[in-house]
Amino acid sequence: MTGIVYDDETGTPEILRRVGRVRRDGPGVVVDVDAHPAVRLPGTPGWLTGEPVTDQGVETTMPNLPDLRLPPLTTRTWQVRVAFAGPRTVRIVVAPAGARVLAEDPTWLGIVTDPRPEPVEPRIEEHPDHLTVSTGRMGVRIGRFPFAVTVTDADGRTVLRTGERLRQVAGFPMAPPVLGDGEHTTLHCELGPDEEITGFGEQFGRLVKNGQQLLLRVEDALGTGTGMAYKPVPVWHSTAGYTGFLNTGATVTADVGHTRPSVLALTAADEAIDLYVCVDADPKVRLGDYTALTGRPNRPPLWAFGYWMGRCRYHSRTEMEGVARGMADHDVPCDVLHLDPDWLVVDRLNTDFIWNTDRFGDRAAFVKALDAYGCRLSVWELPYLDPASPRYAEAEAAGYLVRDTAGATARLRGTPTPDGRPRALIDFTNPRARRWWQDLHADFLDDGVAVFKTDFGEGLPDDAALADGTPPRHAHNLYPLRYNGAVSAVIAERTGRDPLVWGRSGWAGSHRYPGQWGGDAESTVAGMRATVRGGLSYALSAPGFWSHDIGGFFGPELTPALYVRWTQLGALSPLMRAHGLRPREPWAFGPRALAVSRDWIRLRYSLLPYLWQVATESAARGWPMLRPCALHDPHDPVATGLDGQFLLGEDLLVVPIFDDGDEPVRRRFHVPAGQWTDLLTGERYQGPGWHSVDVPLERMPVLVRDGAVIPRVDLPEEFRRTDDLVGLPWTLHVFGDADRDLRLAGFDGTDTTVRIRGGVAEAAGGQPVRRQVVRHG
Incomplete structure (x- = not known):
């Protein structure tokens, strides 16, 4: 069986079989399709409806064909809606007539932000056995009987087709194009003989997903080796030349040739399939089209690209000032120190923004003291409240907490609690609750806190009844998107600068709120390997600014050599943070590890002009910094x-x-x-x-x-952080033949056009650039 596993409680599945009425609907078409109840054959793969078996392609001449007990031949109408978001992007919605999604704008779940980035009027052609809807850059063909969908590129080449051709030896269809029972809907696509699939969010296994079955559900994954995911995303790429995106918050099962080697089966725990397909041979173009739909991230501030240091946990102001002093004493530049939950009075899976003055004193004075050493302050949070908090009763009485479908205060699920008390969750769909939560950040931001680590967010229960009426089946996976969006917005509002969070959980659209990190990796070679795979997979589904915990978060005692190897990886990652249960300061691993790690951290700072160009490009074009x-x-x-x-x-x-x-x-x-x-x-x-x-x-x-121009900054003898590099001239390192003009984004917000000719750079205004070009190769 591919896709759904049905039982007596899920209802009778239906297969879409025959196209009926076709009508134009604004920029697209609506197609009525007859669906019939279907049965799965016992002991053998395949499905049958009550139609004549010859109409279903059954090989009636097979000598060992069993007696077939067909289901009743009743009919229900489904609708297929085809509309283009741009010349290379189509939206195909498949749902029973009357389903909610058919009446909703594509932005209804908060994932899509611009439903038609490039308006286009398609051409519609009807033929006896099919109809086509096309833009000139791509086309959709719908077969009338049997119902089937094919997507083609500008040259008419098929890039995606449903699985109606795939059968077992007796002719029973194994992968009907659409199969639904009211609770689950499966789309079956045929995999080409050499087609490879990548993506589906931050998955820690192999980058190519063929042969894998993935459960796309936001979870506290408890590491990178459990098979769960903090940031699954229903976005995937095919080497056939398309990118797919399911516009849903429902749990999705992606069976990529796992059950049937030639079938990509996508099962949404929903009554409908809401599919976008972006078509182009260049995956960068497709990512640009996808992020035009779902939004693009801002470029984080310059200091975000410096070195971050954290630990779970620093227990006092004295301890953190000692770390900041140690950075200066050991000549290790550092821009951010991170403070995990010890800043709270009630600090076990709770955030109520009550600052622990016994441990950290006056907050503004603490921020100022760290700044004297060159470090900004990052502060941990999560969107849960403990009943032991003084703010719990206030939030509950005001209706700020998530309720369940029975009307009671919903309880956190998934993450173990240290004391058994049920934690509650903030309802970010309630405008007053969202504003209350945002306002709790205000004094922190006014005191100079630079960034919030938006941890957790995976614990919304399945029976949540959110204030805005989001269907429970969509609510769980959308929760971290809304949580991170709320915190990002208040940072921008209160500071007037491009916001930055440091988020763990996410879903489609989460790339709009940089940055994210790879969760709790084990401090082993396997943990490091899984981390890289997770970052590459996430880059293809949520392009932007991703990072990881240098050294891993937990597990066997970290060896000095692995710490160095992970620091090298971190120095060439989009963002760079060392963090774990145990010390992660470079001097904690011996003199050699300190010396090597310091060299790589300083190399990163020297490459900040290049990283700044990549970040600028990523924000503008919807591409990741870290790229497969x-x-x-x-x-x-x-x-x-x-x-x-x-x-x-x-x-x-x-x-x-x-x-x-x-x-x-x-x-x-x-x-x-x-x-x-x-x-x-x-x-x-x-x-x-x-x-x-x-x-x-x-x-x-x-x-x-070869052909690259890498801008670098010569580091002063003594410097503490990125601020000390602003205004210094850059040297352009040219590799191979690269006589050309280029535009550089400066640290100071200005752009410079540079003409490179014969080893000399000529610049007109903006960022200072050394006239001498350093050539390599």
Whole structure:
């Protein structure tokens, strides 16, 4: 069985079979489709309706064909609505007539923010056996009988088709295009012989999802090796040339050739399928179209790209000031110190914004003291209230807490509580509750708190009755989207700058609220490996600004060598934070680890001009900073499966070393097409192809593409943080032949157009740029 597993409690499933009335509806069409009850054959894969078996394609001449008991042939009308959001993007809604989604605007769940980014009037053609709706850049063909859907690109090539052709030996259909029972709806798509699927959010297994079955449900995953996900996203990419997106908050099961090798089965725990398909050969174009629908992130402030340090937990102001002083004493630049829950009086799965003055004194004075060492303050929160908090009764009486469908205060689910008391959750769909929660941040922001770590958010129960009437089946997965959006908005409102949160949980649309981090990885090589895979998978579904806990959060005692290897990875990640249950300060791991880690942290600061360009591009175009190699080399058959290396922007290839020992490691990696130069050693590589190098602890391969111009800043002898680099001139490092004009976004908010000719840079205003160009290769 592919997709849904039905039982007696889910109702009788129906299969869509025959197109009836077709009518134009504004910029699209509405198609009525007859659906018939269906039965699954016992002991053999396949489905049958009450129609004549010859109409269903059954091989009646099979000598061992069993007696077939067909269900009653009754009919119910479903509707298929096809409308274009742009020349390359179509929305296909499939639902029983009268379903709520058919009457709702695409923005109704808060995932889609602009339903028609590029309005287009499609061409509609009706034929005896099918109808087509097309824009010139893509088309949708709907078969009349049997009902089927095919999506084509600008050249008429099929990129997606439903699974009506897929049968077992007796001709029984194994993957009917749409199968629904009122509680679940499955879309069956045929996988091509060489088609590979990636995406589905922050998944910690292999980047290519073929052969996997994924449950897309926001959970406190309790690590990166449990099979659960903090940030699943119902967005996927196909090497056939399309990106799919299910506009739903319902739990989705994605069976990617797991049950049936040639079937992609997508089951939403909902009465409908609301599918967007973006078509283009270039996945960057498709991501741009997807984020045009769902919004793009702002570029975080410059200081966000510096080095962050945290621990679970720092217990006092004295301890944190000691860490800030240690950064200065050890010449380790640092922009942010993070404070986990000890700032609260009631601090176990509770946030009521009551500052613990016994541990941390006056908040404004504490922020000022850290600033003297060069560090901003990050503060932890979660959206739950403990009944032991003085604010619980206030929130409950005012109706700010989530209720269940029985009218009682809903209880947190999923995350174990330390004392058994039921925690409550803030209802962010209630405007007064949202405003109350936001206002609790105000004094913190006024005192100079720079960022909030928006932890948790995965615990909304399934029987939640939210104030705005969001159907319970959608509410759970949408909760972290709304939570992070509320905190991001108040930061922007109160500070007047681009906001930044540090979120753990997420869903489709969460990329609008940078940044996110990879949750509680284990402090092992396996944990580091899973972290990279999670970041690459998330980048394809929620493009923006992602990071991870350097050193991992928990588990076996972290070796100094693994700490160094993880720091190297962190230095070339979109954002950089060390954090864990135990100390993560570089001097805690011995003199060698301190020296090597400090070099890589300083390398990151020297590369901040390049990171700033990538961040600017990502925010403007809807692309991730951390990029799977296939994002820039989609036609390289090797690139799609590369999940142990990545691109940072277009021009830096980063090859993490997954090892926890002190000795050199033999590392094999794939170099994309073209000439590349190791940033640190100057060694040259030709791609595409595999290369192996011996890598000592002090090194990690970081390769630069020929033709790249990498702006860098020469670090002063003494500096503390990113603020100290603003206004310093940049040096342009040119790799290979790169005589060209380029536009640079400056730290100060100005742009500079630079003309590179013959080893000299000519700049007109804006960011200071050294006239001398450094050439490599």
